[in-house]
Amino acid sequence: MCLGIPGQIVAITDPARQMAMADISGVRRAVSLAPVATGPLEALVGSWCLIHVGFAMAVIDEAEAAATLEALRGLGEAQETLEAMAAGAAALEGTA
Amino acid sequence: MKYAEEFRDPKAARALLARIAAVTDEIGATAENPVHIMEICGGHTHAIFRYGLDKLTPPGVEFIHGPGCPVCVLPMARVDECIQLAERPGVIFTTFGDAMRVPGTSRSLMQAKADGCDIRMVYSPLDALELARRNPDREVVFFGLGFETTTPSTALSIQQAAREGLGNFSVFCNHILVPPPIKALLDDPHMILDGFVGPGHVSMVIGIHPYDFIARDYGKPIVVAGFEPLDLLQSVLMVLEQIRDGRAAVENQYARVVPEHGNPVSIAAMADVYEPRPSFEWRGLGEIDASGLRIRARYSAWDAEAKFGIGYAAGARVVPEQEGCACGQVMTGRIKPTACPMFGTGCTPEMPLGALMVSSEGACAAYYQYGGARAVEPAE
Amino acid sequence: MNKPHTPTRLRDTKVTLAHGGGGKAMRDLIEDVFTSVFVPDAMEDQARLTAGALAEPGARLAFTTDSFVVDPVEFPGGDIGTLAVCGTVNDLAVGGARPLWLSAAFIIEEGTEIALLRRVVASMAREAAAAGVRIVTGDTKVVGKGSADKLFVTTAGVGVIPPGRDLRAERVRPGDVAIVNGVLGDHGAAILAARGDMALSTDVLSDCQGLGHLMEAALAACPDIRAARDATRGGLASAVNEIATAAGVGIVLDEGALPLRAEVKGLCELLGLDPLYLANEGTLVLFAPADQAEAVLDAMRAAPGGAGSCIVGRVAEGPRGRVSMKTAFGGQRIVDMLVGEQLPRIC
Numbered sequence: 001m002c003l004g005i006p007g008q009i010v011a012i013t014d015p016a017r018q019m020a021m022a023d024i025s026g027v028r029r030a031v032s033l034a035p036v037a038t039g040p041l042e043a044l045v046g047s048w049c050l051i052h053v054g055f056a057m058a059v060i061d062e063a064e065a066a067a068t069l070e071a072l073r074g075l076g077e078a079q080e081t082l083e084a085m086a087a088g089a090a091a092l093e094g095t096a
Numbered sequence: 097m098k099y100a101e102e103f104r105d106p107k108a109a110r111a112l113l114a115r116i117a118a119v120t121d122e123i124g125a126t127a128e129n130p131v132h133i134m135e136i137c138g139g140h141t142h143a144i145f146r147y148g149l150d151k152l153t154p155p156g157v158e159f160i161h162g163p164g165c166p167v168c169v170l171p172m173a174r175v176d177e178c179i180q181l182a183e184r185p186g187v188i189f190t191t192f193g194d195a196m197r198v199p200g201t202s203r204s205l206m207q208a209k210a211d212g213c214d215i216r217m218v219y220s221p222l223d224a225l226e227l228a229r230r231n232p233d234r235e236v237v238f239f240g241l242g243f244e245t246t247t248p249s250t251a252l253s254i255q256q257a258a259r260e261g262l263g264n265f266s267v268f269c270n271h272i273l274v275p276p277p278i279k280a281l282l283d284d285p286h287m288i289l290d291g292f293v294g295p296g297h298v299s300m301v302i303g304i305h306p307y308d309f310i311a312r313d314y315g316k317p318i319v320v321a322g323f324e325p326l327d328l329l330q331s332v333l334m335v336l337e338q339i340r341d342g343r344a345a346v347e348n349q350y351a352r353v354v355p356e357h358g359n360p361v362s363i364a365a366m367a368d369v370y371e372p373r374p375s376f377e378w379r380g381l382g383e384i385d386a387s388g389l390r391i392r393a394r395y396s397a398w399d400a401e402a403k404f405g406i407g408y409a410a411g412a413r414v415v416p417e418q419e420g421c422a423c424g425q426v427m428t429g430r431i432k433p434t435a436c437p438m439f440g441t442g443c444t445p446e447m448p449l450g451a452l453m454v455s456s457e458g459a460c461a462a463y464y465q466y467g468g469a470r471a472v473e474p475a476e
Numbered sequence: 477m478n479k480p481h482t483p484t485r486l487r488d489t490k491v492t493l494a495h496g497g498g499g500k501a502m503r504d505l506i507e508d509v510f511t512s513v514f515v516p517d518a519m520e521d522q523a524r525l526t527a528g529a530l531a532e533p534g535a536r537l538a539f540t541t542d543s544f545v546v547d548p549v550e551f552p553g554g555d556i557g558t559l560a561v562c563g564t565v566n567d568l569a570v571g572g573a574r575p576l577w578l579s580a581a582f583i584i585e586e587g588t589e590i591a592l593l594r595r596v597v598a599s600m601a602r603e604a605a606a607a608g609v610r611i612v613t614g615d616t617k618v619v620g621k622g623s624a625d626k627l628f629v630t631t632a633g634v635g636v637i638p639p640g641r642d643l644r645a646e647r648v649r650p651g652d653v654a655i656v657n658g659v660l661g662d663h664g665a666a667i668l669a670a671r672g673d674m675a676l677s678t679d680v681l682s683d684c685q686g687l688g689h690l691m692e693a694a695l696a697a698c699p700d701i702r703a704a705r706d707a708t709r710g711g712l713a714s715a716v717n718e719i720a721t722a723a724g725v726g727i728v729l730d731e732g733a734l735p736l737r738a739e740v741k742g743l744c745e746l747l748g749l750d751p752l753y754l755a756n757e758g759t760l761v762l763f764a765p766a767d768q769a770e771a772v773l774d775a776m777r778a779a780p781g782g783a784g785s786c787i788v789g790r791v792a793e794g795p796r797g798r799v800s801m802k803t804a805f806g807g808q809r810i811v812d813m814l815v816g817e818q819l820p821r822i823c
């Protein structure tokens with residue numbers, strides 16, 4: 001039961017009910033900020049949240065996302081170098 | 097899409113797959129003697145098949161598809177009760193689309209709708225609340241189903257209804273919990289699991305510590321994972337590295353979404369509205385202690401069980417599984433979907449016999465739809 | 477044209493059962509709302525067609541029919557009238573026929589706004605003119621409240637297939653390429669949002685458009701186009717599955733090459749839908765020999781509705797009757813026919 005996707009909070013629409021408008025790749029949907037409303041609602045405008053069944057369930061931690069991506073990117077670059085070396089070695093041996 | 101597309105990069109995937117292959121070799125796992133990794137969450141099962149990860153990982157890694165698909169573990173009796181509620185005059189029965197095709201004893205919600213019941217698919221319990229506001233002369237019942245990811249949304253909706261004094265809204269609560277069935281699986285003497293990929297969105301709510309017992313008491317690694325293909329591959333690698341190093345720990349690959357201690361507001365809302373049932377029936381797994389939630393007495397005005405005298409409130413009825421259906425064995429990882437005698441013949445997505453064929457998260461439907469069963473030959 | 481009387485402008489604002497009763501009210505409705513716009517040659521009970529094109533030896537008639545029900549009747553990018561004309565024009569065009577004439581039958585629910593009928597009829601006239609077809613005969617019926625949802629439209633279409641053209645699924649063979657004319661799933665996404673059940677809003681418009689000129693352009697560039705389908709209900713996945721089964725070939729789609737709008741992707745991720753199964757109303761998939769792909773693409777891109785044309789897959793020997801997809805990073809999975817209807821899901 002896990003369909004959750006990132007969306008950006010673009011406006012507060014009903015402060016009394018903690019409702020906001022979220023933008024998910026150009027699709028707009030009213031969502032409840034209740035789970036992430038630990039401070040002033042306005043502070044959440046512009047933030048990226050994980051949306052599940054109409055609720056912002058978590059604010060996405062940009063630093064953690066960047067760290068995970070950085071590690072993955074490093075792996076990807078290392079892999080590219082390896083593949084290039086393998087291709088070069090194969091070419092030298094005439095087995096390409 | 098931000099925070100999604102970046103985690104689908106093919107170069108990094110190749111790098112992760114190369115490492116996965118290397119660590120699998122170091123462990124000495126082979127097709128004959130594979131490492132068994134259970135992805136608990138049905139969302140992960142779906143992603144594995146959608147991205148073809150099962151065909152990219154080495155044969156020494158075998159995925160066992162876990163019980164984390166709420167529709168798949170829904171007993172037929174619960175579907176029957178949904179239909180009974182929907183048949184009551186004046187009721188608008190609201191549900192996520194997932195439950196529409198699950199077979200009950202004689203029909204599904206989809207068939208009941210065709211028979212004239214007012215059953216409506218909604219995206220959110222908030223939409224059911226809105227229906228209740230707009231239809232004060234009707235009873236709006238929401239089918240509360242799902243794990244800890246979804247439970248806060250119905251808890252918060254019930255709190256909202258209570259604040260507004262919305263008397264014509266109620267929830268038919270069938271929420272269930274992830275840790276109890278995992279414990280039940282680990283206690284099963286037939287089970288040979290070497291590690292777990294943990295459910296990312298459940299953990300976003302409850303944090304990572306509810307899984308401590310898996311590492312501490314059972315010595316199995318678990319890595320909480322995101323849902324993009326790189327998330328999954330990285331998590332599988334992390335599980336394998338723990339196995340290779342002889343470690344067992346709870347690790348968090350999905351830290352961008354999962355805080356160590358979860359979401360305090362959601363946890364508080366769940367505790368305020370729900371309490372554990374002594375026991376709850378899981379399709380294929382039977383009754384599991386303290387694995388389901390019910391609505392606390394102080395919110396009984398919004399509890400469809402109490403309001404309409406149905407479900408566990410009426411003494412839950414147990415309906416035997418369909419003849420020949422091996423969902424239980426598939427669910428516990430004892431057999432692959434294809435080993436079920438009904439797979440693809442008596443049970444297809446068009447005419448599902450068991451729940452695993454209904455939900456797109458169900459192992460059988462995933463096998464059938466994405467060809468786990470019917471090997472894809474090389475294209476060129 | 478012999479007009480027996482000068483038509484009076486309808487004063488009613490809503491359709492009543494009287495408009496279906498066969499009397500003056502019905503005549504006024506038909507003349508004021510329908511025939512004043514469609515302008516048939518004569519008010520007879522049948523259209524009489526003269527087809528010079530048919531006289532050509534080897535030319536064949538193509539004949540098709542389709543019924544249209546859509547909720548909502550008017551949606552971003554079109555309405556049931558646009559659909560009714562484009563859908564039937566496209567069914568002719570993808571068979572290599574030049575669409576010529578349409579019939580249109582309307583089942584109208586009592587209480588439907590006459591202004592709505594006028595807008596739908598105007599859409600039909602506009603699309604017919606754009607496609608170069610004429611609406612030559614028609615019918616109206618009025619049914620009681622609740623017996624229909626505002627308006628159902630059935631169109632039938634006749635076209636001529638010039639000599640030598642032979643588009644059939646069976647002609648698709650290994651090595652051919654699959655080409656689409658633009659982004660996928662816009663119609664399905666626009667309708668889903670417009671229906672309002674899920675309380676979502678987007679700026680996506682239905683892709684509803686006639687494909688006759690596009691097909692002519694593609695066929696002019698490559699007369700050997702094997703087959704084409706418009707990817708309507710069931711989306712691209714269903715259209716290519718049909719072809720794979722009929723031709724006894726395998727088709728491999730390339731996930732990375734599928735043209736999708738960000739909004740459509742977002743909607744699909746949100747509701748757990750697969751865009752391959754979302755309906756299109758102005759998107760076709762055609763199969764052409766690989767060595768002529770560039771010529772076909774150039775011609776399509778220069779034609780109306782073809783700017784976004786691209787290759788989305790290739791035909792393989794096998795597995796026969798099976799469609800699969802190369803995922804963006806090298807995995808592979810089966811793309812099956814849709815079971816029933818795609819339902820929004822949360823898990």
